[in-house]
Amino acid sequence: xLTDEQVMSELQQGRLEMLAILFERHHVRLxxxxxxLCRDRxxxxxxxxxxxxxxxxxxxxxxxxxxxTAWMYRIGRNAHIDHVRALRPETPIDEVWEQExxxxxxxxxxxxxxxxxxxxxxxxxxxxxxxxxxxxLSRFQELKYQEIAGMMACSVESVKVLVHRSLQELRxxxxxxxxxxS
Amino acid sequence: xxxxxxxNKLPDLLQDSLDAAESARxxxxxxxxxxxxxxxQELHETWSRLGLLPEEQPGPELRRDFYRMLEAERRxxxxxxxxxxRERLRAWLPDLRRLQPAMQLAAAVLVVAVGxxxxxxxxxxxxxxxxxxxxxxxxxxxxxxxxxxxxxxxxSATARLQGITLATQNPEPGIELRRxxxxxxxxxxxxxxxxxxxxxxxxxxxxPEVRTAxxxxxxxxxxxxxxVALIDLLVAFREKQAASALKKLMADxxxxxxxxxxxxxGVDLIL
Numbered sequence: 277x278l279t280d281e282q283v284m285s286e287l288q289q290g291r292l293e294m295l296a297i298l299f300e301r302h303h304v305r306l307x308x309x310x311x312x313l314c315r316d317r318x319x320x321x322x323x324x325x326x327x328x329x330x331x332x333x334x335x336x337x338x339x340x341x342x343x344x345t346a347w348m349y350r351i352g353r354n355a356h357i358d359h360v361r362a363l364r365p366e367t368p369i370d371e372v373w374e375q376e377x378x379x380x381x382x383x384x385x386x387x388x389x390x391x392x393x394x395x396x397x398x399x400x401x402x403x404x405x406x407x408x409x410x411x412x413l414s415r416f417q418e419l420k421y422q423e424i425a426g427m428m429a430c431s432v433e434s435v436k437v438l439v440h441r442s443l444q445e446l447r448x449x450x451x452x453x454x455x456x457x458s
Numbered sequence: 459x460x461x462x463x464x465x466n467k468l469p470d471l472l473q474d475s476l477d478a479a480e481s482a483r484x485x486x487x488x489x490x491x492x493x494x495x496x497x498x499q500e501l502h503e504t505w506s507r508l509g510l511l512p513e514e515q516p517g518p519e520l521r522r523d524f525y526r527m528l529e530a531e532r533r534x535x536x537x538x539x540x541x542x543x544r545e546r547l548r549a550w551l552p553d554l555r556r557l558q559p560a561m562q563l564a565a566a567v568l569v570v571a572v573g574x575x576x577x578x579x580x581x582x583x584x585x586x587x588x589x590x591x592x593x594x595x596x597x598x599x600x601x602x603x604x605x606x607x608x609x610x611x612x613x614s615a616t617a618r619l620q621g622i623t624l625a626t627q628n629p630e631p632g633i634e635l636r637r638x639x640x641x642x643x644x645x646x647x648x649x650x651x652x653x654x655x656x657x658x659x660x661x662x663x664x665x666p667e668v669r670t671a672x673x674x675x676x677x678x679x680x681x682x683x684x685x686v687a688l689i690d691l692l693v694a695f696r697e698k699q700a701a702s703a704l705k706k707l708m709a710d711x712x713x714x715x716x717x718x719x720x721x722x723x724g725v726d727l728i729l
Contacts (some may be wrong), residue, residue: 277653277654277690278657291626291627292531292532293528293626293627294626296528296660296663297694299507299521299524299528299663300663300695303516303520303521303524303639304515307514307516307520308513308514309514312511315512317533321517321519322515324516324520325524325527328527328528329527329531331532392507392510396507396508396510396511397631400511405723411508413509414473415505416508419474420475421469421470421475433466439466439469440469443500443501443504444500447500447503447504450504
C-alpha cells in the first residue's frame with residue numbers, strides 16, 4: 277500500500293489519477309473538519325472540493341519530507357479563510373482569526389445529534405476561529421503540536437498555550453449552555 | 459516539577475506525547491497538587507467530550523463532483539501540455555520489446571501517432587489541431603487498454619505487473635479493464651500482482667459495481683497481506699456493504715489475529 281507521501285510523488289510526476297487515492301483516504305475527515313468549523317454542510321463539501329483542486333494545482337510545491345496531512349490541512353485552513361474573507365473583504369486578516377463567531381444558526385440548520393453533542397457543537401461555535409481550529413486539528417486530525425505550529429507559523433509553546441486556553445473556554449461555554457437548558 | 463512546569467505539559471499529556479520519565483514526573487506532581495489535578499481533570503474531561511461530536515458523511519454529490527473535476531483536469535492536462543505525452547511515452551518505450559507481435563504493431567502505430575500529434579503542436583492554437591489531438595488521445599487510451607489486457611494475460615508475473623501499471627495510467631479505463639483487474643484480484647497466483655491490483659482499484663472508487671465486487675472478494679483472499687490491503691481499501695471507500703464480510707473474517711478461526719484486528723478496526727470506521 278502506497279503512503280500518502282508516495283502518492284504525492286506520483287502525482288508530481290504527472291499521474292493525476294492518483295489524486296483519487298488521496299481523496300478516498302481523506303475526504304470524510306476533511307469534510308468533518310470543515311463541518312465542525314462552520315456547521316454548514318454545503319459549504320463544507322465545496323471546501324473539500326476546493327482543497328483537492330488546490331492539491332492538484334500546487335502539487336509541485338509539496339515537499340517530500342513533510343507530512344502530507346499537515347500540508348493538506350494547511351491548504352484547508354487557507355481555503356476556509358479565503359472564504360471567510362470573501363464574505364467580509366474589509367476585515368484585516370489578523371482580525372479574521374480572532375473574530376467572534378457569527379450568530380448561531382436557527383434550530384432548523386442544526387445538525388441532528390443527541391443533546392450533549394449539540395450542546396458541545398454550540399459551545400464550539402462560540403469559540404473564536406483560531407481556537408476552534410487548533411482543537412479540531414489537534415484532537416481529530418492526528419496532527420502533533422509541532423506540525424500545527426508549522427501550519428500556523430508560531431511556536432510549539434504558543435500552540436500548547438492555545439490548546440490549553442481553548443479547552444478552558446470551551447468548557448465554560450459548555451457549562452454555560454448546559455445551565456441554560458436545565 | 460513545579461506548578462507552572464506541570465501546567466505547561468498538560469497539553470502534551472492529552473496527546474500522550476511525553477516520554478515515560480517526563481510523564482511519570484508529571485503524574486507524580488498531579489497526585490500531590492490538588493489545584494493542578496483539578497485543572498488536569500477539567501482539561502481531560504473537555505478533551506474527551508470532544509469525541510461526542512458525531513462524524514458525518516458528505517452527500518454523494520461530493521464524490522461525483524470530485525471525479526468530474528479530476529476527469530476535466532486530466533483532459534485539460536492531456537490537451538494543453540506535452541508532459542503527459544512525454545510521461546506516457548517514457549512508460550511505454552522500454553516495454554516495447556516484451557510485447558506480443560500484434561501489440562508491437564499497435565505500439566508502432568502509437569509512436570507514429572504521437573509523433574504526428576507532436577507535429578500538430580506547432581500549430582497549437584488551431585482548433586482543428588486540438589480536435590485531432592483529442593481524437594489521438596482517446597486512440598492512445600484504447601491502445602493502452604488493449605495492451606494492458608494483453609499483458610495481464612501473460613504467464614510472467616512481471617508482465618502482469620506492467621499491465622497493471624499501464625492500466626492505472628489510462629485516462630479512460632474501460633469496462634473490460636475493470637473486469638480484468640477484478641479477475642486478477644480474485645485469481646492471480648502471485649501475491650504481488652494481487653496487491654498491485656488492489657492499489658489500481660482505488661481508481662474505481664466511484665463505481666458501485668467495483669465496490670460490491672471488492673466486498674465479495676475479501677472472503678476469497680487467502681494471503682494476509684492482500685486481506686489487509688483490501689480491508690484498507692474498503693475502509694478508505696467507507697463501503698458499508700463490506701461490514702458483513704469484515705465480520706466474517708473476525709469470526710473465522712483460520713484468519714491471522716493481526717488481520718482480524720484490522721477488520722475489527724475497519725468495522726468501527728465504516729459503521
